[in-house]
Amino acid sequence: MNNNNINITPAAEPLPKPVWRQLVKTTEGRIFSLGIAIALVGLIVMGLVAFWSPHTSRMIGAMSFTNIVFGTIVSMSIGYTAGYGHALVISVNMWAETVMVLLFYPVFVFSVRKLVEFPRLGYFLQRTQAAAERHHVMVRRYGIVGLFAFVAIPFWMTGPLVGSAIGYLLGFPAWLTLSIVIAGNLVTITGWAYLLFGLYTRAAVFGPWAPVLIIGLIILFILASYRLNRRRKIRKHH
Numbered sequence: 001m002n003n004n005n006i007n008i009t010p011a012a013e014p015l016p017k018p019v020w021r022q023l024v025k026t027t028e029g030r031i032f033s034l035g036i037a038i039a040l041v042g043l044i045v046m047g048l049v050a051f052w053s054p055h056t057s058r059m060i061g062a063m064s065f066t067n068i069v070f071g072t073i074v075s076m077s078i079g080y081t082a083g084y085g086h087a088l089v090i091s092v093n094m095w096a097e098t099v100m101v102l103l104f105y106p107v108f109v110f111s112v113r114k115l116v117e118f119p120r121l122g123y124f125l126q127r128t129q130a131a132a133e134r135h136h137v138m139v140r141r142y143g144i145v146g147l148f149a150f151v152a153i154p155f156w157m158t159g160p161l162v163g164s165a166i167g168y169l170l171g172f173p174a175w176l177t178l179s180i181v182i183a184g185n186l187v188t189i190t191g192w193a194y195l196l197f198g199l200y201t202r203a204a205v206f207g208p209w210a211p212v213l214i215i216g217l218i219i220l221f222i223l224a225s226y227r228l229n230r231r232r233k234i235r236k237h238h
Helices: 027-052 056-072 072-081 086-112 117-139 143-152 161-167 174-206 209-237
Strands: none
Touching: 027 056, 027 086, 027 174, 056 072, 056 086, 072 086, 072 174, 086 117, 086 161, 117 143, 117 161, 143 161, 143 174, 161 174, 161 209
């Protein structure tokens, strides 16, 4: 791919006055609507599952909530610790993260273009944009392959949300960006699935407390990393 053809300045789609009814008609508006539709389908499936297996339905809800709050690793760990297999654990996490990407991307674009203000999401959007701007030069060198690798290889502050923001900053078409990000995320989740399943299978030999201990340690590590990262940023500002 010729990197010289990559436009780092997003081609702004001409938009009328920023009213929600008009924004829904844009590409980003349709993406947001698709995200809501997929979210509703998942909730309906969760409700139907509750009829014959309330425990499984509750576990789907728990994994979805944990994915949003703590991330993929903790969410998948809970599923495997509860005794569920790849089919359910991978499906639930792909559903949750796909919905988040489809909802986040339009919100990010609207925010960057100053079409809509999201006061409650301001800090999160600024943080994501800052991370995307830090990495987008490196990703730009390799184009589509670089964006795919950025999402697929799990490092701190990489992943589907930052990846979708980078795709926008590079000027990739919306649907191309989302296709690359979702495909890369599937690779990441599948890799974590086999790694975590093996880990928890071995840990269970020591007793039922071992997998739970691992989950607790992972959560503590994530919280500690987040706190250290935030302190580092505060020191830079001062």
